[in-house]
Amino acid sequence: MEIVETPEEARTVGEGTRGLVPTMGYLHEGHLSLFEEARRQCDVVVVSLFVNPLQFDEPADLERYPRDLDRDAELARDAGVDVLFAPPVEVMYPEDPLTTVRVRQVAETMEGEHRPGHFEGVATVVAKLFAALRPDRAFFGRKDHQQLIVIRRMHQDLSFPGEVVGCPTIREPDGLALSSRNVFIPDREAALSISRGLESAAEAVEAGERAAVALTEIVRRRLALDTVDYVTLASQHDARSLDRLDRPAFLAVAGRVGDVRLIDNLPIDLVGEMFVPDLGIRLDRPSLLYSR
Amino acid sequence: MEIVETPEEARTVGEGTRGLVPTMGYLHEGHLSLFEEARRQCDVVVVSLFVNPLQFDEPADLERYPRDLDRDAELARDAGVDVLFAPPVEVMYPEDPLTTVRVRQVAETMEGEHRPGHFEGVATVVAKLFAALRPDRAFFGRKDHQQLIVIRRMHQDLSFPGEVVGCPTIREPDGLALSSRNVFIPDREAALSISRGLESAAEAVEAGERAAVALTEIVRRRLALDTVDYVTLASQHDARSLDRLDRPAFLAVAGRVGDVRLIDNLPIDLVGEMFVPDLGIRLDRPSLLYSR
Numbered sequence: 001m002e003i004v005e006t007p008e009e010a011r012t013v014g015e016g017t018r019g020l021v022p023t024m025g026y027l028h029e030g031h032l033s034l035f036e037e038a039r040r041q042c043d044v045v046v047v048s049l050f051v052n053p054l055q056f057d058e059p060a061d062l063e064r065y066p067r068d069l070d071r072d073a074e075l076a077r078d079a080g081v082d083v084l085f086a087p088p089v090e091v092m093y094p095e096d097p098l099t100t101v102r103v104r105q106v107a108e109t110m111e112g113e114h115r116p117g118h119f120e121g122v123a124t125v126v127a128k129l130f131a132a133l134r135p136d137r138a139f140f141g142r143k144d145h146q147q148l149i150v151i152r153r154m155h156q157d158l159s160f161p162g163e164v165v166g167c168p169t170i171r172e173p174d175g176l177a178l179s180s181r182n183v184f185i186p187d188r189e190a191a192l193s194i195s196r197g198l199e200s201a202a203e204a205v206e207a208g209e210r211a212a213v214a215l216t217e218i219v220r221r222r223l224a225l226d227t228v229d230y231v232t233l234a235s236q237h238d239a240r241s242l243d244r245l246d247r248p249a250f251l252a253v254a255g256r257v258g259d260v261r262l263i264d265n266l267p268i269d270l271v272g273e274m275f276v277p278d279l280g281i282r283l284d285r286p287s288l289l290y291s292r
Numbered sequence: 293m294e295i296v297e298t299p300e301e302a303r304t305v306g307e308g309t310r311g312l313v314p315t316m317g318y319l320h321e322g323h324l325s326l327f328e329e330a331r332r333q334c335d336v337v338v339v340s341l342f343v344n345p346l347q348f349d350e351p352a353d354l355e356r357y358p359r360d361l362d363r364d365a366e367l368a369r370d371a372g373v374d375v376l377f378a379p380p381v382e383v384m385y386p387e388d389p390l391t392t393v394r395v396r397q398v399a400e401t402m403e404g405e406h407r408p409g410h411f412e413g414v415a416t417v418v419a420k421l422f423a424a425l426r427p428d429r430a431f432f433g434r435k436d437h438q439q440l441i442v443i444r445r446m447h448q449d450l451s452f453p454g455e456v457v458g459c460p461t462i463r464e465p466d467g468l469a470l471s472s473r474n475v476f477i478p479d480r481e482a483a484l485s486i487s488r489g490l491e492s493a494a495e496a497v498e499a500g501e502r503a504a505v506a507l508t509e510i511v512r513r514r515l516a517l518d519t520v521d522y523v524t525l526a527s528q529h530d531a532r533s534l535d536r537l538d539r540p541a542f543l544a545v546a547g548r549v550g551d552v553r554l555i556d557n558l559p560i561d562l563v564g565e566m567f568v569p570d571l572g573i574r575l576d577r578p579s580l581l582y583s584r
Binding site for chain 1: 387396415423424445449450452
């Protein structure tokens with residue numbers, strides 16, 4: 001594996017189709033599953049590691065975001081990554097950037113409402129990575145489903161070649177969706193109320209429930225968060241909220257336990273004429289987040 | 293020369309370094325000079341031809357914008373272009389686009405003030421062309437100097453590889469800057485007052501004048517337009533207006549003759565310690581706009 005700091009190097013190592021997995025580092029099994037999928041689909045696997053200041057709406061959150069390049073490099077190498085692109089801030093932003101990429105509509109609901117500027121930061125830095133690294137495929141977790149939709153739409157609207165691939169959420173053995181922020185959670189039981197709520201909703205979907213108000217209420221009844229930002233059934237196509245489950249959708253939850261903000265969601269795919277909830281993949285042992 | 297309708301084809305014809313010249317068609321010697329420069333610097337010359345609805349703030353202007361693919365294809369072929377990328381609207385916008393690329397500051401003065409949304413449309417469609425066609429170099433005329441700055445900044449901020457190259461303005465024998473819109477001008481003498489004003493300013497610069505107010509006044513005294521939108525001395529780096537000519541700059545003019553809006557400018561480069569006005573290149577015979 002090569003560790004490089006410039007896009008030119010990241011773009012030219014290796015030959016064949018290139019798969020990109022953008023990350024902010026502090027890798028866990030969620031990222032590793034994306035590396036594996038990229039490995040399966042592409043000749044060269046490029047992982048970017050950049051804690052993007054633009055997408056943090058809270059300076060304290062940026063400040064404490066965990067960083068450890070040696071640790072991440074070792075995990076990436078073990079996972080068969082070919083190129084780790086870890087640019088210093090000066091390479092990504094030689095001058096104060098004036099350009100922003102904005103996605104209307106799909107970026108304005110849910111996370112867009114609760115984290116002003118967040119998706120603009122995400123869309124802008126991912127557009128930069130697409131422009132600079134020219135991947136044939138880029139891989140994102142379904143855990144951030146609205147983000148996946150924002151990126152997919154940006155990718156299409158700006159005519160980037162290739163494909164944006166969404167991959168299943170990886171969960172800890174108790175069901176908590178993996179996130180680098182999990183190490184800060186002050187009350188595990190409270191945090192687990194999210195995935196438990198989504199599991200109950202998945203059962204209801206399988207039993208035939210289609211009303212958004214019923215599905216969101218099932219989730220809300222189980223939630224034990226300190227604050228709930230939203231519980232919403234939204235379209236997979238444009239992230240607009242739905243009254244009924246009548247197309248591919250996702251049931252999204254966001255809230256806080258102490259000062260840690262958590263999000264999770266249940267994608268509900270349409271397979272033939274069947275609605276199939278995607279609860280993701282559960283690890284069979286504790287995440288490496290707690291040991292490495 | 294190949295005429296293609298999809299980015300995939302435009303991206304894969306030919307081998308070696310790729311030069312892109314984005315146009316809205318109805319080609320004239322201004323475009324041809326960009327093709328020549330691309331020919332000199334690159335192995336494969338790609339010309340895009342797309343009248344981008346996003347950048348027209350006036351529907352009437354979009355409506356009457358001249359279009360003639362056969363004519364343009366013949367001119368491009370004669371000029372040694374390798375690929376003419378002429379996408380139908382459905383290829384460029386398969387769905388109503390939600391994504392916009394905005395460049396703050398440099399796109400907010402002058403044209404940005406007078407044509408709301410214009411530069412957002414330009415930056416977005418040029419980002420699309422850069423993303424889709426992956427040029428090593430892209431060529432733009434200095435006639436639209438602020439546009440060149442907006443595009444250069446977008447290109448840098450989004451980490452597109454390669455280079456944005458600015459080329460001299462091509463003028464008709466009487467000095468009028470070439471533009472596809474020239475065929476609609478109702479009063480040639482009035483239109484010529486712009487280039488004459490800029491010529492006078494160029495003489496003043498060469499005689500040592502450095503005050504913005506003096507230089508703009510020299511231009512304004514000669515102008516015989518029906519309306520003047522602005523006469524501004526601005527920085528080549530960030531398009532901000534200057535009080536004094538103390539760095540690379542351009543003296544920009546915009547206004548109307550009848551209902552035809554015209555812009556022109558005098559780039560003033562710093563060569564060593566000398567300020568050198570760039571009046572562009574004058575054709576020695578009438579433009580092909582009037583005969584083909």
